[in-house]
Amino acid sequence: MADHRLAGLSAPSISDIEELAAEAYASLPPDFRALCGEVVISVADFPTQEVQKDMDAGPFDLLGLFQGIGLAHDSATPETGRMPNMVFLYRRAILDYWAEHEETLGAIVTHVLVHEIGHHFGLSDDDMYGIEDRTP
Template identity: 40%
Template structure:
């Protein structure tokens, strides 16, 4: 158990449900600075316990606990007018791997969810890891 939870009352030690993770993720999305925020209105946010077997296999991941989030869609710079019939872009957050990382690292859960959301938003924009770190700092 993370040190910051050791003194918490027992009722505070219940794992957050999907709705709680979604609320944290929506708060993180609301902190994304312009001009990025203007392009996120149509991105669908999904909270699932784990990635499905097909997704894990496609990514070459054996352990579902290793994947905390995933962006599905074409990066914004690669979109064209022919994409109108395509599925909407989606950000998947995987609740149990996020909770596992939270317990393992002791990072505040809302900070961890923010980090994962910003990383997946970065994929939406086709950003490099350095650009994602700058976006995360700006959305801090």
């Protein structure tokens, strides 16, 4: 007999992940958020072919990626025409990870977001776990 309780469900969309990411970002500790500056958060199904090649990764290998210049490498003088620092979250890999683990989707999105923003600051994994622990 089929289980009709699941019949109307669909996988979370890109906009669902964007909403989770916005909620996660808003819930980060204010001191951490204040340091983030003009970082842009973008959600895509998969990394581009170029990113996969550059990272020697398959489409499901990356949950997220920071692209830009970390603060430790940033100069005091802004460069004209430079793209903003960006954090990409990859929906399909995040959903794949979610299906195989006991964590909530929101917790996974928060973890990936903190980890990728952490690269922006050159934080250690311990620092990033500390930020996650301070996130409601």
